[in-house]
Amino acid sequence: MEQKHTISILVNDQPGVLTRVASLMGQRGFNIDSITVGQSEEPGLSRMIIVTRGDEKTIEQIMKQFHKLIDVLKVQHLSSGPMVARELALIKVGTTAATRSEINGIIEPFRANIVDVGVSSLVIEVTGSSEKVDALIDLLTPYGIKELSRTGITAISRGAILAKA
Structure with missing residues (x-):
């Protein structure tokens, strides 16, 4: 069953990172319901919060793909727990x-x-x-x-x- 999922991605604050993340989603046919990006608690790092829809297996695949991107340091499925x-x-x-x-x-x-x-x-x-x-x-x-x-x-x-x- 398709559900809303909220994913947090900690990335190096570098030009082009947002484009690579958005492109990955588009290339795999996933829509982004919402995306916010801003400074994180650590200087030089930004946090992206992406809301998308899909089943659990699909979200797992998306998260694995995010881990492969340059400048991605941490990926967390926020909606899998209390948030x-x-x-x-x-x-x-x-x-x-x-x-x-x-x-x-x-x-x-x-x-x-x-x-x-x-x-x-x-x-x-x-x-x-x-x-x-x-x-x-x-x-x-x-x-x-x-x-x-x-x-x-x-x-x-x-x-x-x-x-x-």
Whole structure:
């Protein structure tokens, strides 16, 4: 059965690494639902978080292929254990003086924030699970979403910190 999988890849912070990882996925016919890349806890290393779909056997194959890439130091299947995953979205919504208080009431339970106010729009920031972001977008759609920008998922494993070898 095809499921969503979250994979963490620790790589050398070098030009072309992201291209090689994305190309590997494309060459093997796998879609990337989300990819985020940023600095890691170690200088000179970046962490990529990739969300894709597939069965367990397929994900194992993808992970083996990642290990073969130059500049890949560690590959971890985060969704195979406990993890924390979050996404950030900025949502620009059309508004009038009459609808601003309604929109405020909608975003409050989501712990979302208004980060910009324009004459005829609001920019709302929401952070949380993809399901939470999707739910807020659904509720704001009737007001007219003018622009939407999502970061994709970033994730980290939960649990005890292991000593470095």
